[in-house]
Each structure stands twice: as structure tokens, then as C-alpha cells.
Amino acid sequence: MGITTGAQGLTVHRRGLWGSASGNPAPLWFRCTVRRKSRRVPSTTTPLPYQNTRFQTRIAEAGARLSEWSLNPWRKLSLLVLTFLLSFLIGVGLGSISGALDLMDLVAAVLCVLVLELSVRARGVLRRAEGDRLPLHLLDMARMGLLYGLLLEGFKLL
Template sequence: MQNTRLNNLFEAIAKSLGQWFLNPWRRLSLLLISFLFGFFLGTAISTIAGQRGTLDIMVAGFLVALTEITSRIFYSRSFLARQALWVESLNLLKVGFIYSMFVEAFKLGS
């Protein structure tokens, strides 16, 4: 990329955020927020998709594909040696989402 002011600004912001999240408590709080947001997404998507009932199979297939892609990213060997923060937060978002789907299934009794 060209060395523009906007590019320099984005690099500086990314570097300062990376330094800010090196603190273990901040990192843990971000991962916890990702898990809880995944739980919220699972509850919201299940209620929204269940309202109409016409696209249940398509939505379920799309959600399964997204969770499998996320698992492929997290458990690939290239990311295993270097766990990036965005990969860990994406994985915890997925875990919260799947946990929420199980809770919704138990609520419905299916």
C-alpha cells in the first residue's frame, strides 16, 4: 500500500490497540464480551428466523457453514502457533452462539 496519512493513522491506531490489549485483564474482558455477544446473537437470530418459518432450512445451513468456517480458521495449524486476538474472540463468539442455540433448543423442548 501507499504510505498515505490515512494509512499511517490506521497503522498507529492498530498498533496502540494491540499494545492496549496486551494487558491480560483487558484481553479477558474482550473475550468475555465476545462470548456474551455470541450468546446474544444466537438468541436474536433464533427468534428472528423463527418468526416467519419459511427460510428455516436456509438460515440453519448458513449458520452451520459460518460456524464451520470459524472452526477451520481457529483450528488450522498456521493459527495454532500464533493465537491472534481476533481469532480467539471470533472463536468465543462462535462458542457463545452455539451455546445459545443449545439453550434455545432446550427451551423449545426439541
């Protein structure tokens, strides 16, 4: 099935979900080919890459500067301790605020489980990544601090 348009005589053919006339299996999405005077040019199936914005560039530069800054072991240790204490503070605050309101217990529990599960999934990706291990260590310290803060608040209620 083809549609001829324009002065160049472009014809767009569609192949279905289960293959083409040549017997090659097509993917599960429709692939369009453009024919121009008996020459076939397959269209691209991958999206074009987006142009980096200034914000994305600045975030990448800040991450690179942080990695360079943390090459010193004392700086890295201080960064890890600050991450642990900040996430501990968030865990204690979340537990005490949701306990005081007595309405948000279920929402806070679901939120905490969701954050911890997503961090476990992100940890697998960071373990396989090449290069600096700083993001992995920061994520681990944040997980430990949040969990420790929540457990401490739970034991206060006993």
C-alpha cells in the same frame, strides 16, 4: 512462434503447457519470455503487490492498538467476555427470529453451519500464526457464544 513488434525488435515467444524446447517443465499456465537482441528476460509470473490504502493502514493500526491495549489481563478478559456475550446475543436473536418467521429455518441453519465451519478453518490458520494470540481467543469466544445461544434456543423448543 514469435511476434516482432516495434522499433526495438521485441519478440514474444510462448511455451506450451508441457514444457519448453530446453526440456525444463513449464508450469500449467503459459509463461511468456521477452527476447531483446538474443538476450532472454523471463516475465514475472507473480502479480505485483498492491499499494496499501488509508483504510487498510487504519485497520492494521487499530488491530495493533487493540493488541497493545489487551496486554493487561483484565482488559483482555473483559474483551473476551464482551465477545462471548455479543455472539451469544446474535445466536439467541437468530434462533428466535428464524423460529418466529417460520420461513427462514433452513436458511438460518445453513448460515449458522457456514459461519461455524469457516471459523473452524480460520482457527487453524490463526493457530499457526506467530505473535499475539488475541485474534484466536476472540474467535474461540465468538464460536462458543454463537453455539451456546443456538443450543439454548433449540432446547427452548423442546
